[in-house]
Structures are given as structure tokens and as C-alpha cells.
Amino acid sequence: MTGLARIGTVSESGDELTLLWAHSGEWLGVAFIVEPTPRSVAPPEAFIQAVTDLTYLDIPTTLVREYARSDAAVAWVIAQFLNDRLWLAVREILLYAHGDLRSRIAHRLVELALHQPPGAPLIATITQDELAKAVGAARPSVARILADLKREGHIRSVRGGLLIARPSELVNPDQRGAA
Numbered sequence: 001m002t003g004l005a006r007i008g009t010v011s012e013s014g015d016e017l018t019l020l021w022a023h024s025g026e027w028l029g030v031a032f033i034v035e036p037t038p039r040s041v042a043p044p045e046a047f048i049q050a051v052t053d054l055t056y057l058d059i060p061t062t063l064v065r066e067y068a069r070s071d072a073a074v075a076w077v078i079a080q081f082l083n084d085r086l087w088l089a090v091r092e093i094l095l096y097a098h099g100d101l102r103s104r105i106a107h108r109l110v111e112l113a114l115h116q117p118p119g120a121p122l123i124a125t126i127t128q129d130e131l132a133k134a135v136g137a138a139r140p141s142v143a144r145i146l147a148d149l150k151r152e153g154h155i156r157s158v159r160g161g162l163l164i165a166r167p168s169e170l171v172n173p174d175q176r177g178a179a
Contacts, residue, residue: 104136104137
């Protein structure tokens with residue numbers, strides 16, 4: 001896969017929650033290789049959303065499952081990937097559960113900005129509405145925090161998005177003023 005995709009779930013009331021971000025070189029739908037329908041719980045209403053232009057190779061899960069069952073090395077690579085995705089999902093859920101809105105916004109902006117070509121300015125290409133959905137908040141609340149971040153010099157509005165001026169300080173407030 002190339003590009004950036006957001007994997008999320010939708011509550012009964014229509015609220016979206018981002019569970020994972022899939023970056024270039026990653027698999028989409030790998031969980032279905034092991035078990036197409038989980039036996040222990042009903043799968044949540046889920047979606048995959050292209051955040052940037054997205055290109056992917058569609059490999060039938062039945063073929064990958066067959067290789068995994070016949071080759072321990074293939075099975076191990078899948079297990080390692082699923083382990084990594086599990087811990088990324090746990091981290092994302094903990095950020096939502098314990099992180100304040102400012103930290104959720106800061107992390108999301110930096111994560112989106114990191115997908116620029118090497119050497120390019122860190123620009124998060126996202127609208128306030130998209131950002132509000134991605135962090136599970138109302139747009140006015142997101143707008144207030146963005147105004148604070150701009151006033152503090154962490155971000156600037158530029159053509160095409162938000163320029164991240166000081167990414168380390170944005171996601172690690174303890175590093176303010178560190179060289």
C-alpha cells in the first residue's frame with residue numbers, strides 16, 4: 001500500500017473513532033487472514049478511509065491464509081505484524097481514553113505531517129472538520145485549540161494545511177525550549 005489510510009469504527013449514534021492508521025508499506029485487512037469473522041465477539045462496524053491518495057494491491061485472503069498454514073515463516077511474519085497493530089491500536093485507544101483534546105489534536109497533526117517527502121516542510125493536510133472527526137470532538141473545540149497552538153507558535157496556517165513548526169514540543173510539552 002502507498003498513502004495513508006484511517007481505520008476506524010462507528011458507534012450506533014454515528015460517532016467515529018480512529019483505531020489505527022495504515023501507512024505506506026503496511027497491510028490493510030490483515031486481521032481477516034487469521035479469522036474472517038471473530039468467534040468471541042461481534043465485529044464492530046468498521047471502515048477504512050483514504051486520507052491521502054491510496055494505492056493498494058488486492059491479494060485474496062484465502063491465498064495468504066493458505067501460505068500461512070503451510071509455511072511457518074509466513075505465519076510468523078503475520079503474527080509479528082498483528083502484534084504490532086494490536087499495540088498501535090492499544091496506544092490509540094489509550095490516547096483517546098486518557099489524553100486530553102489538545103494532546104489528541106497534537107499527535108494527529110504531527111502524524112499526518114510526517115507523511116511529507118523527506119526534507120519537505122511538515123504540513124498536515126487536513127481540514128478542521130476532518131480533524132474534529134479524527135479526534136472525536138466538536139469542530140468549535142478543535143478550532144479553539146488550533147488557535148491556541150498557533151498563538152504559541154507550534155503551528156501556522158499555510159497553503160494546503162497546517163505547518164508544524166515545532167513537532168517535538170507539540171507532542172512532548174516537557175521539551176518546550178529544549179534544543
